[in-house]
Amino acid sequence: MTASVRRIGEEQKLAIVVEQLTLRRGKVEVLRDLSLSFRECSVTAVVGPSGVGKTTLVSAINGLLLPEKGRIAVSGIGALDNPAALKAARHRIATIFQDHALIGRLSAIDNVLLGLADMRHPLSPLPWPGELRLRAAEALEQVGLLDKAAVRADQLSGGERQRVGIARALIRKPVILLGDEPFASVDPVLAQRLAENFKSLITKHGITVILVLHQLQMARALADRIVGLSGGRIAFDGPAAEFDADAEARIFSPAQKAGSRAFQPQEEM
Ligand SMILES: Nc1ncnc2c1ncn2[C@@H]1O[C@H](COP(=O)(O)OP(=O)(O)OP(=O)(O)O)[C@@H](O)[C@H]1O
Numbered sequence: 001m002t003a004s005v006r007r008i009g010e011e012q013k014l015a016i017v018v019e020q021l022t023l024r025r026g027k028v029e030v031l032r033d034l035s036l037s038f039r040e041c042s043v044t045a046v047v048g049p050s051g052v053g054k055t056t057l058v059s060a061i062n063g064l065l066l067p068e069k070g071r072i073a074v075s076g077i078g079a080l081d082n083p084a085a086l087k088a089a090r091h092r093i094a095t096i097f098q099d100h101a102l103i104g105r106l107s108a109i110d111n112v113l114l115g116l117a118d119m120r121h122p123l124s125p126l127p128w129p130g131e132l133r134l135r136a137a138e139a140l141e142q143v144g145l146l147d148k149a150a151v152r153a154d155q156l157s158g159g160e161r162q163r164v165g166i167a168r169a170l171i172r173k174p175v176i177l178l179g180d181e182p183f184a185s186v187d188p189v190l191a192q193r194l195a196e197n198f199k200s201l202i203t204k205h206g207i208t209v210i211l212v213l214h215q216l217q218m219a220r221a222l223a224d225r226i227v228g229l230s231g232g233r234i235a236f237d238g239p240a241a242e243f244d245a246d247a248e249a250r251i252f253s254p255a256q257k258a259g260s261r262a263f264q265p266q267e268e269m
Pocket residue numbers: 025026027028030048049050051052053054055056057265
């Protein structure tokens with residue numbers, strides 16, 4: 001066992017340790033020898049050009065992608081390298097997905113309850129118990145959507161669906177919350193409100209949060225720390241307040257700022 005993975009049991013302040021992580025998607029090596037750790041109750045924004053591997057990193061932390069090399073350890077669980085650890089991680093980590101991943105024909109509240117799907121048989125015909133419905137209603141209230149609880153997800157706006165996705169993550173009372181562009185489809189004014197509400201929720205519940213964010217203004221406002229990825233590696237790692245124009249330029253080349261994909265991941269030899 002390597003030093004930083006051992007440290008997770010001893011150093012309570014670390015919630016997650018990523019150590020020398022290398023991950024390939026198809027034939028492309030997306031993340032290369034990446035090491036970083038996340039302190040408990042911290043809010044980290046992961047930024048970088050399109051295709052740089054932000055989603056890949058989040059998917060590795062929530063156990064959806066297994067590292068090819070290196071390891072990921074979560075406080076209280078240890079390395080996520082066996083089925084028992086991955087199962088335990090699923091109980092502690094919740095993820096808000098980029099595409100919301102809602103079921104259109106189900107109501108908002110039933111979609112929120114899907115966050116607890118592992119608590120009962122997936123084909124159970126029984127209604128959800130009252131106390132869990134109450135918990136779902138509370139989660140909807142936290143994102144300001146209680147009045148839409150009975151509305152089908154496919155009749156909600158993009159921003160409302162996004163908020164249902166956030167409520168579905170919150171209902172799990174996660175210790176670690178991962179978000180892949182959680183405010184992407186919300187208009188800027190609502191995104192600002194939602195982000196403020198979100199920040200007070202995570203502060204209140206002492207959750208360790210890692211968010212992939214495209215909007216740098218949002219990253220600076222929401223996060224304590226920014227991690228900037230470029231070329232499969234960490235190009236910036238520091239307090240959000242220090243993520244200045246130079247750091248931004250280092251990560252986003254002018255071509256990428258204009259929307260083209262200048263980043264070319266290293267092809268397999
Ligand atoms: N299922 C997959 N199979 C093969 N390659 C993939 C797969 N998913 C992603 N990739 C590739 O892996 C690389 C990293 O993708 P990833 O989604 O992690 O990037 P990202 O930084 O989150 O991008 P974006 O900001 O556009 O969401 C990209 O080059 C992408 O094309």
